[in-house]
Amino acid sequence: xxxxxxxxxxxNVAAPNEIGETAVNKTMKIGPESGRDALADxxxxxxxPSREKAAQRRLRQAKTDVMQYFHNAYRVADMExxxxxxxxxxxxxxxxxxxxxxxxIDNSPSxxxxxxxxxxxxxxxxxxxxxxxxxxxxxxxxxxxxxxxVTVRDDETFWATVERVKAENIPYFLVEHPNCTxxxxxxxxxxxxxxARPAPFCADTMEQDDAHEVLAKWLAEHGDRQxxxxxxxxx
Numbered sequence: 001x002x003x004x005x006x007x008x009x010x011x012n013v014a015a016p017n018e019i020g021e022t023a024v025n026k027t028m029k030i031g032p033e034s035g036r037d038a039l040a041d042x043x044x045x046x047x048x049p050s051r052e053k054a055a056q057r058r059l060r061q062a063k064t065d066v067m068q069y070f071h072n073a074y075r076v077a078d079m080e081x082x083x084x085x086x087x088x089x090x091x092x093x094x095x096x097x098x099x100x101x102x103x104x105i106d107n108s109p110s111x112x113x114x115x116x117x118x119x120x121x122x123x124x125x126x127x128x129x130x131x132x133x134x135x136x137x138x139x140x141x142x143x144x145x146x147x148x149x150v151t152v153r154d155d156e157t158f159w160a161t162v163e164r165v166k167a168e169n170i171p172y173f174l175v176e177h178p179n180c181t182x183x184x185x186x187x188x189x190x191x192x193x194x195x196a197r198p199a200p201f202c203a204d205t206m207e208q209d210d211a212h213e214v215l216a217k218w219l220a221e222h223g224d225r226q227x228x229x230x231x232x233x234x235x
Contacts (some may be wrong), residue, residue: 006081009020009209050204051065057203057207066118067084068121068122068123070123071116071123071124072125072130073114073126073127074127074128075129075130075137076127076188076189077129077188079115079127079129079136082127082129082187084117085170085187086117087126088164089161089165089168089170091157092117092118092125093117094115095124097113097114097115097116098113098115098116099111102111110133110134113128113131113133114128117144119187125148139189139192140189140190140191142190143191143192144192147184147191147192147193148194149196150194150195150196151180151196151198152197156199158183158197161183161195162183165185170185170186171186172184172185179198179202
C-alpha cells in the first residue's frame with residue numbers, strides 16, 4: 001500500500017526464479033536511481049506471452065469501431081495554472097485554445113475557453129473555464145479512483161517527469177502495479193493525474209482471466225454494497 005503521499009516509496013516486487021515463475025517477494029525503492037532496474041524487473045512477470053492472444057487482440061481491435069479518445073475534458077478553476085501543469089511539468093503541448101461565444105446548452109451569448117493539449121497519438125487532454133458565474137465551478141473532492149492516466153514514451157521520460165514534479169513541490173506517490181509502474185500526481189484542481197510505464201506483456205497480464213466472468217462473480221458478491229450519495233448530499 002501507499003507509504004507516503006510525497007516522495008519515493010517502497011513496494012513489493014515479484015522476483016522470478018530461473019524458470020520464470022514467481023519465487024519470492026523482495027522490497028526495493030522505486031526512484032530514478034533504481035527505477036530503471038525496477039521497471040526492468042517487470043520483464044520477468046509470470047505471464048507467458050501468447051501469440052494466440054496477440055492475434056485475438058488484433059482481430060478484436062480491428063472489429064472495434066470506436067477508435068481512440070478524441071479528448072477527455074474537465075472543468076478547471078484556473079486555466080493559467082492548468083496550462084503550466086500540463087505543458088511545463090507533464091510535458092504535453094498546448095496546441096489549441098477555442099474561445100466559444102455561444103453557450104451550446106441554451107444558445108445564449110458566452111465567452112468561455114476550451115483548451116486542447118496534444119498527446120503523441122493525436123488525442124487530447126481538454127479543459128474548460130467559464131468567463132462568468134453562470135455555471136459555478138465546484139471544487140473536486142480528490143479520489144484515488146477517479147483519475148486520468150496516460151503512458152509516457154520511455155523510462156527516462158517517466159523519471160524526468162517525476163523530477164519536475166518534485167522540483168515544483170507537487171504531491172505525488174508511486175505505485176508498482178502488476179502490469180505497470182505509475183506516478184499519481186496531484187493536478188491543479190486537486191484530483192490525481194497518472195503517468196504510467198506499462199510492463200512488458202501488459203495486455204497479457206490484464207487478459208489472464210475472462211473479464212466477463214470475473215465481473216459477474218464480483219457483482220454477485222459485492223455489487224450492491226457501495227453506498228451511493230445523491231448530488232447535493234455529499235460532504
